[in-house]
Amino acid sequence: MTFQEIMELHPRPSGVDRDSLIRCIETCLDCSASCTACADASLSEPDFAEMIRVIRLCADCADACDATRRVVTRQTAPNLDLMRTIVQACATACVASAAECDLHAAHHEHCRLCAEVCRRCKQACDDLLAAIG
Amino acid sequence: MTFQEIMELHPRPSGVDRDSLIRCIETCLDCSASCTACADASLSEPDFAEMIRVIRLCADCADACDATRRVVTRQTAPNLDLMRTIVQACATACVASAAECDLHAAHHEHCRLCAEVCRRCKQACDDLLAAIG
Amino acid sequence: MTFQEIMELHPRPSGVDRDSLIRCIETCLDCSASCTACADASLSEPDFAEMIRVIRLCADCADACDATRRVVTRQTAPNLDLMRTIVQACATACVASAAECDLHAAHHEHCRLCAEVCRRCKQACDDLLAAIG
Amino acid sequence: MTFQEIMELHPRPSGVDRDSLIRCIETCLDCSASCTACADASLSEPDFAEMIRVIRLCADCADACDATRRVVTRQTAPNLDLMRTIVQACATACVASAAECDLHAAHHEHCRLCAEVCRRCKQACDDLLAAIG
Numbered sequence: 403m404t405f406q407e408i409m410e411l412h413p414r415p416s417g418v419d420r421d422s423l424i425r426c427i428e429t430c431l432d433c434s435a436s437c438t439a440c441a442d443a444s445l446s447e448p449d450f451a452e453m454i455r456v457i458r459l460c461a462d463c464a465d466a467c468d469a470t471r472r473v474v475t476r477q478t479a480p481n482l483d484l485m486r487t488i489v490q491a492c493a494t495a496c497v498a499s500a501a502e503c504d505l506h507a508a509h510h511e512h513c514r515l516c517a518e519v520c521r522r523c524k525q526a527c528d529d530l531l532a533a534i535g
Numbered sequence: 536m537t538f539q540e541i542m543e544l545h546p547r548p549s550g551v552d553r554d555s556l557i558r559c560i561e562t563c564l565d566c567s568a569s570c571t572a573c574a575d576a577s578l579s580e581p582d583f584a585e586m587i588r589v590i591r592l593c594a595d596c597a598d599a600c601d602a603t604r605r606v607v608t609r610q611t612a613p614n615l616d617l618m619r620t621i622v623q624a625c626a627t628a629c630v631a632s633a634a635e636c637d638l639h640a641a642h643h644e645h646c647r648l649c650a651e652v653c654r655r656c657k658q659a660c661d662d663l664l665a666a667i668g
Numbered sequence: 669m670t671f672q673e674i675m676e677l678h679p680r681p682s683g684v685d686r687d688s689l690i691r692c693i694e695t696c697l698d699c700s701a702s703c704t705a706c707a708d709a710s711l712s713e714p715d716f717a718e719m720i721r722v723i724r725l726c727a728d729c730a731d732a733c734d735a736t737r738r739v740v741t742r743q744t745a746p747n748l749d750l751m752r753t754i755v756q757a758c759a760t761a762c763v764a765s766a767a768e769c770d771l772h773a774a775h776h777e778h779c780r781l782c783a784e785v786c787r788r789c790k791q792a793c794d795d796l797l798a799a800i801g
Numbered sequence: 802m803t804f805q806e807i808m809e810l811h812p813r814p815s816g817v818d819r820d821s822l823i824r825c826i827e828t829c830l831d832c833s834a835s836c837t838a839c840a841d842a843s844l845s846e847p848d849f850a851e852m853i854r855v856i857r858l859c860a861d862c863a864d865a866c867d868a869t870r871r872v873v874t875r876q877t878a879p880n881l882d883l884m885r886t887i888v889q890a891c892a893t894a895c896v897a898s899a900a901e902c903d904l905h906a907a908h909h910e911h912c913r914l915c916a917e918v919c920r921r922c923k924q925a926c927d928d929l930l931a932a933i934g
Binding site for chain 1: 836853854857858860861865867868871872877878879880882883886887889890892894896897900922
């Protein structure tokens with residue numbers, strides 16, 4: 403995606419490993435869109451009485467991913483404490499929605515796919531946390 | 536990205552052409568991330584006194600893209616009037632930031648790239664508007 | 669709220685009537701929070717099978733209000749075309765969620781209250797559109 | 802604001818102290834709007850070369866407040882780990898922007914006011930964390 407090339411052109415990068423930043427942003431973009439789509443599909447399922455937790459936790463996860471992605475994208479004058487805590491919140495949101503989606507993965511393929519992207523995003527958050535130190 | 540597969544699994548799709556929806560979402564994701572990255576790079580440029588409009592209009596464009604992408608992702612019980620007007624707002628935001636980034640494209644490659652992604656997103660919004668009818 | 673005092677201290681205001689801006693922002697803040705709360709309450713109602721459209725349209729309305737409020741808050745170098753189209757999108761979102769919440773107002777007080785705040789926000793959007801011209 | 806009344810009508814509240822939730826949401830709403838307004842005013846100041854960190858950290862704080870406020874508003878089937886970590890991220894964002902705004906409080910009244918609302922929001926986050934346990 404174009405945003406990666408733009409990030410590589412930053413005149414005063416923050417020093418945080420850029421590949422880890424970009425990987426976290428990429429997975430946050432897909433995870434946010436996937437969670438919005440999974441919550442929405444769940445709302446239309448015949449068994450949506452069983453899907454209330456999925457709908458709620460996927461909405462949370464989309465919100466956490468969008469905020470985290472914006473903070474992580476900014477390389478000017480970063481605050482590493484904030485970057486660390488918001489990436490941790492995002493990882494926690496991913497774990498929560500992945501766990502709930504797993505419970506429905508056998509009968510709803512969108513939940514199986516959503517759990518996978520949440521886990522990839524959680525991994526990218528953990529890798530970025532390791533890179534921040 | 537995974538979100539596309541999830542959208543294709545929606546149990547009760549809205550009837551709006553799904554390829555147009557997905558293309559709009561894809562470009563909104565890249566345009567939002569690119570505008571956040573371009574505003575941030577502009578804030579660190581030595582000539583940032585010239586970049587004030589870029590910083591402002593790219594922030595607006597990121598906000599418009601994120602909201603539009605969420606609305607467009609939802610296929611359950613859509614309101615087509617809302618879909619139409621928010622996609623129009625997104626297209627207008629893309630035009631505004633592309634025009635401003637164009638003014639700086641010769642000396643800031645990130646602005647040249649950002650103008651391009653804004654125009655791709657504007658095109659995807661127009662195509663979706665045509666598909667909605 | 670403090671944001672109003674901060675807006676009045678802007679060193680180079682845009683010329684758009686500030687009372688109309690502030691009233692639109694105020695109602696967008698309450699409308700976004702109210703729609704998030706109403707969608708969430710609806711998800712926990714015993715008759716939530718009837719609430720699917722409320723849940724979806726209130727989520728849309730919260731997204732539209734948050735993006736619109738951010739764009740409208742910025743007074744530096746505004747683009748009036750964008751301001752106009754995004755405020756129109758917000759007004760359209762408010763009309764959609766108010767109409768849906770009205771259908772449930774008799775048996776869910778949170779829907780009655782939510783419809784009211786959506787209508788106040790729609791009015792503030794219309795007033796701002798008149799002030800922009 | 803109306804959102805408080807709607808939250809009090811939730812049919813299956815989460816058990817987290819509601820006054821603490823509402824106070825956190827209220828201050829997140831004002832803090833997000835104030836940070837957006839302060840970043841925007843800073844971008845128009847004659848000495849904005851000194852304001853780069855304010856502009857960046859206030860943008861981060863607005864993003865953290867908006868995501869946190871949405872997660873905290875939802876009372877259906879909450880995940881307390883997520884609530885805790887995202888409220889901590891919000892508190893960290895408030896501390897960062899308050900500290901930077903303090904440096905400019907003597908010559909920019911909007912920074913003095915913004916630092917104050919960030920500290921109120923930080924306090925409301927801390928109080929909510931204590932209530933979650």
